Amino acid sequence: MIPPAAPARLIDAPSFSTSRFRAEREADWIAFDLLLTRLEKKGAAALTSDELLQLPLLYRATLSSLSIARATSLDKALLGHLEALSIRGYFLVYGVRESRWNRLRRFFLYDWPAAVRSVWKETLIISLIILLGALTSYSLVSNNPEWYFNFVDEEMAGGRDPRATVEFLQSTLGHGKAVAGKGESGLHVFATYLFTHNSQVSILSFALGFAFGVPTMMLEYYQGIGLGAMMAVFSAKGLGYDFGGWLFIHGTTELFAAALSGAAGLRIGTAVVFPGARGRLQAASEAGRIAGKVMVGVILMLFAAGLLEGFGRQLITDTMLRYAIGTLMLLFWLAYYYIPRREDVT
Amino acid sequence: MTAAAANAKSRTAGAKKIRQFITPEGVDLELKIAGSGLRFAALLVDLILIQIALLLFWLAMLWIGVASRSDVTEAIWMLGAFLLRTFWFIGFELGSRAATPGKRLMGIRVVARDGGRLTADAVVARNLIRELELFLPLMMLGEGVAQDNVSGWLMLAGVLWSLTLSLFLLFNRDRMRMGDLIAGTWVVMAQRVKLDADIGVDAAGEAIAFTETELAVYGIFELQELERVLRSRDPRAMREVADAIRAKIGRAIAEEDDVFLLSYYRQLKARLERKLLFGKRREDKYASD
Numbered sequence: 001m002i003p004p005a006a007p008a009r010l011i012d013a014p015s016f017s018t019s020r021f022r023a024e025r026e027a028d029w030i031a032f033d034l035l036l037t038r039l040e041k042k043g044a045a046a047l048t049s050d051e052l053l054q055l056p057l058l059y060r061a062t063l064s065s066l067s068i069a070r071a072t073s074l075d076k077a078l079l080g081h082l083e084a085l086s087i088r089g090y091f092l093v094y095g096v097r098e099s100r101w102n103r104l105r106r107f108f109l110y111d112w113p114a115a116v117r118s119v120w121k122e123t124l125i126i127s128l129i130i131l132l133g134a135l136t137s138y139s140l141v142s143n144n145p146e147w148y149f150n151f152v153d154e155e156m157a158g159g160r161d162p163r164a165t166v167e168f169l170q171s172t173l174g175h176g177k178a179v180a181g182k183g184e185s186g187l188h189v190f191a192t193y194l195f196t197h198n199s200q201v202s203i204l205s206f207a208l209g210f211a212f213g214v215p216t217m218m219l220e221y222y223q224g225i226g227l228g229a230m231m232a233v234f235s236a237k238g239l240g241y242d243f244g245g246w247l248f249i250h251g252t253t254e255l256f257a258a259a260l261s262g263a264a265g266l267r268i269g270t271a272v273v274f275p276g277a278r279g280r281l282q283a284a285s286e287a288g289r290i291a292g293k294v295m296v297g298v299i300l301m302l303f304a305a306g307l308l309e310g311f312g313r314q315l316i317t318d319t320m321l322r323y324a325i326g327t328l329m330l331l332f333w334l335a336y337y338y339i340p341r342r343e344d345v346t
Numbered sequence: 347m348t349a350a351a352a353n354a355k356s357r358t359a360g361a362k363k364i365r366q367f368i369t370p371e372g373v374d375l376e377l378k379i380a381g382s383g384l385r386f387a388a389l390l391v392d393l394i395l396i397q398i399a400l401l402l403f404w405l406a407m408l409w410i411g412v413a414s415r416s417d418v419t420e421a422i423w424m425l426g427a428f429l430l431r432t433f434w435f436i437g438f439e440l441g442s443r444a445a446t447p448g449k450r451l452m453g454i455r456v457v458a459r460d461g462g463r464l465t466a467d468a469v470v471a472r473n474l475i476r477e478l479e480l481f482l483p484l485m486m487l488g489e490g491v492a493q494d495n496v497s498g499w500l501m502l503a504g505v506l507w508s509l510t511l512s513l514f515l516l517f518n519r520d521r522m523r524m525g526d527l528i529a530g531t532w533v534v535m536a537q538r539v540k541l542d543a544d545i546g547v548d549a550a551g552e553a554i555a556f557t558e559t560e561l562a563v564y565g566i567f568e569l570q571e572l573e574r575v576l577r578s579r580d581p582r583a584m585r586e587v588a589d590a591i592r593a594k595i596g597r598a599i600a601e602e603d604d605v606f607l608l609s610y611y612r613q614l615k616a617r618l619e620r621k622l623l624f625g626k627r628r629e630d631k632y633a634s635d
Binding site for chain 2: 014017018019022023026029030039040043060063067071072073074075076077080081083084085086087088090091092094095107111115137189191192193195196199200203204207208210219229235268281282284285286287288289290292293295296299337
């Protein structure tokens with residue numbers, strides 16, 4: 001409810017005075033303040049349509065009062081109140097133009113794939129860097145297994161190194177006898193751990209992008225290194241095909257997400273180094289907004305990868321099926337991101 | 347430095363924090379950039395709140411976990427902790443007040459630098475970068491402690507390097523941290539100011555009549571200081587100010603301090619506002635009348 005305008009206080013003042021000005025307009029400010037408070041607390045649904053129509057009128061009345069007060073009044077408390085009220089009003093009146101549901105829908109249908117599509121060059125570069133890292137360590141470890149210990153942390157490897165037996169390696173892939181003894185109760189914990197850990201790594205590789213993209217590229221190269229070294233160990237024991245399946249089921253999603261997070265970081269880095277015709281700050285903020293969208297997508301992708309890795313990989317032990325699921329996921333992501341669609345540019 | 351120069355200097359220092367921000371209606375909102383101290387305090391409050399929330403969440407999960415004897419709670423705990431830590435800032439800044447509880451407490455908020463709408467992607471970008479700004483120095487420190495062979499100097503260099511990123515906001519005029527720079531945002535003051543009563547229309551204002559020369563000694567700065575003292579209603583401050591004014595205009599102590607100050611305030615304000623209408627703005631007592 002908007003309180004009815006209070007009658008202007010009777011003042012024996014000259015025809016224009018700041019006191020008269022205040023007495024005449026004060027009711028509007030109070031009404032606007034009340035509306036804003038309710039809007040902030042309960043959202044637009046709490047207001048009746050009358051009150052919603054009232055909102056822009058009261059907003060403009062307040063702004064006009066502010067202009068007049070700045071030119072005529074020296075009352076600091078009044079000026080401060082009007083300024084604060086106008087700022088609050090501006091951001092509410094001009095702030096949100098669509099509902100949360102609409103925003104979410106637009107993000108999944110258009111914004112997310114469009115953002116990923118627009119960093120395709122960076123995605124390609126980062127993918128090549130990961131591949132390069134993998135090839136480097138693969139060839140080095142294949143020629144001389146001693147290299148393995150330079151690349152992979154002993155704790156992380158958990159015994160999966162060139163000295164391990166074929167049986168042991170096989171067991172780590174979820175085949176053979178060793179797996180039977182292990183219960184399935186810890187799977188969700190494992191999946192959650194993988195998700196949170198991977199998300200943090202990709203957030204880091206994105207955030208490091210502003211340092212001209214160099215640390216991002218190094219981080220992604222390092223990811224490739226670890227991958228290649230493992231691959232070399234398993235394929236040397238003739239388990240390359242099985243290892244591929246073990247990796248493929250979640251790896252297509254996870255590595256894709258890793259590449260995208262690197263691409264988002266690289267986009268910011270290149271925008272800072274080569275801003276083009278725009279100012280450097282402007283370029284950085286434009287790149288940052290695209291990268292922000294990509295990163296929300298990356299976290300969602302990593303969530304999917306965590307589920308696949310934690311549950312899918314532990315429950316599905318057939319290598320063919322693993323390959324099939326991995327390929328399906330890859331096709332799904334590629335189609336989702338890169339198939340052009342209507343109503344694309346808004 | 348003379349008092350006049352000091353006054354002028356403090357005014358320009360205040361003006362340096364003000365940024366033009368013109369609404370579509372053509373009014374300049376004159377946003378003030380939030381200081382680094384406020385930003386840091388807001389961050390501290392948020393971190394403490396997150397820790398408290400995590401602790402409560404952990405206790406609840408522990409209790410449920412023990413009661414139900416299942417380890418689902420462990421997964422829920424890990425997921426919940428991650429979501430809370432990552433999306434605390436994002437979630438609150440996407441709200442209509444664009445501020446986390448810490449920021450609200452300090453009376454600051456996030457706005458888009460170009461004057462447009464604060465978009466969700468900008469909020470996400472500025473907060474994901476926070477991860478780096480907060481944890482890189484800690485990580486460097488942790489790394490150095492974990493590996494004894496790293497020399498102290500090297501560790502110091504690493505921490506200093508990462509601190510320059512974290513303390514980036516100290517090195518630019520707009521107090522933007524790395525995340526603000528990349529998201530295109532600012533953090534500005536957004537306090538609520540209560541509408542205080544109009545002390546210019548009190549009946550007591552007419553008790554004493556001052557002459558033109560008695561009113562001509564002060565400018566806007568002094569008027570607003572007087573307003574502050576009157577609104578604070580502190581008898582000792584009022585006595586001091588009243589005595590200072592009496593000495594300046596050469597009046598004997600004849601009336602109560604508050605009556606004296608109120609009438610002086612009202613008449614000085616009327617005089618200065620009249621001059622303002624004619625385009626003459628006298629900033630302080632040092633400016634010419």
